[in-house]
Amino acid sequence: MQDTKIAIIGAGRVGSTFAYTLATSGLAREIVLIDADSARAEGEAMDIAHAVPFHRPVVVRPGAIDDAQGALVTVLTAGAAQRPGEARTALFQRNVEMLRDVLQGVMDVNPEGLFLMTTNPVDALTYVALRLTGLPPGRVFGSGTVLDSARLRAELAGHCAVDARNVHAYVLGEHGDSEFVAWSTASLGNVPIPDYCSLAGMVFSRTEMDAIEQRVRRAAYEIIQRKGATNFAIATSLTRIVEAIVRDDASVLTVSTLLHGEYGISDVCLSLPAIVGRHGVTRTLPVSLAPEELSAMQRSAEAIRGVIADVADLPPAIPPSLPA
Ligand SMILES: NC(=O)C1=CN([C@@H]2O[C@H](COP(=O)(O)OP(=O)(O)OC[C@H]3O[C@@H](n4cnc5c(N)ncnc54)[C@H](O)[C@@H]3O)[C@@H](O)[C@H]2O)C=CC1
Numbered sequence: 001m002q003d004t005k006i007a008i009i010g011a012g013r014v015g016s017t018f019a020y021t022l023a024t025s026g027l028a029r030e031i032v033l034i035d036a037d038s039a040r041a042e043g044e045a046m047d048i049a050h051a052v053p054f055h056r057p058v059v060v061r062p063g064a065i066d067d068a069q070g071a072l073v074t075v076l077t078a079g080a081a082q083r084p085g086e087a088r089t090a091l092f093q094r095n096v097e098m099l100r101d102v103l104q105g106v107m108d109v110n111p112e113g114l115f116l117m118t119t120n121p122v123d124a125l126t127y128v129a130l131r132l133t134g135l136p137p138g139r140v141f142g143s144g145t146v147l148d149s150a151r152l153r154a155e156l157a158g159h160c161a162v163d164a165r166n167v168h169a170y171v172l173g174e175h176g177d178s179e180f181v182a183w184s185t186a187s188l189g190n191v192p193i194p195d196y197c198s199l200a201g202m203v204f205s206r207t208e209m210d211a212i213e214q215r216v217r218r219a220a221y222e223i224i225q226r227k228g229a230t231n232f233a234i235a236t237s238l239t240r241i242v243e244a245i246v247r248d249d250a251s252v253l254t255v256s257t258l259l260h261g262e263y264g265i266s267d268v269c270l271s272l273p274a275i276v277g278r279h280g281v282t283r284t285l286p287v288s289l290a291p292e293e294l295s296a297m298q299r300s301a302e303a304i305r306g307v308i309a310d311v312a313d314l315p316p317a318i319p320p321s322l323p324a
């Protein structure tokens, strides 16, 4: 942790909340907040820095793109966000141009670091970032469905009245409308969730499962409708991913990463459980999917491909391996 520097590009609602969460986590020694609106980056950095005396030492400061130099991770949270009712995919064209500028600037000063994408649509933009940087796939990845899996675990913990930390359940595929729950692997401790519910005398039929899945898939729309943005849970999700990197934890997280033939899918980024540590994503884990889940994964890959198809002038495709 001695000289751990994290660069955050985008000091808006997500970037500033993440900077605050990270500053209070004790994981970083330096956090640089970079935004096209430099006054905003300055104001957020000042405000967060005044919270530091209650926590472990960390320097929180505003900066320019060149200040991403030496960052272990550059986290991208800049760009357009959804308006109420708008799908994430509608942001693609607006955010791709921002990405081209920002990535080039960071690559000029920090070609050795990791990129953690958050800006939506996160899977399509993670893929574009990989193609534009030409970096090894393990070093450019997205927050993917880490947030959605947390939403699912919160729902299941509420339904079963147990500690969410003991709920093991994943949302896979796109971080978006085609995402799906891998119900066949969902467990509470070591017990499949339906088995636990019947043990505890709780109802857990297809109706409950569908309602939970729908609430998870619709969560961002519902929150944005009410408060205009989502920021707290994504900030905590990003802090969790950065923790796995900084501490080299080899944690299993459903980040968005390039697929190399998993489930017959290649050359697209989407979320599977993956090992995340200091070198980024080092491998994906196989999940035994039910036939309908496998179809959902393939539909999700097609949905993301449909978004990426709109972007021209990308450098050649990435070689089929996952080196760090
Ligand atoms: N992947 C996920 O799970 C989530 C993704 N998001 C996405 O994160 C992104 C940011 O959302 P918010 O923070 O709510 O938006 P926001 O509008 O509050 O902040 C965006 C910031 O980006 C800055 N910006 C725009 N272009 C820039 C550039 N070229 N260089 C530097 N800064 C630039 C703006 O000045 C603004 O401060 C959106 O795309 C949103 O959809 C939000 C929540 C969850």
Ligand SMILES: CC(=O)C(=O)O
Pocket (backbone or CB within 6 Å): 082, 088, 120, 147, 219, 220, 230, 234
């Ligand atoms: C905005 C967004 O992607 C989310 O909260 O899931």
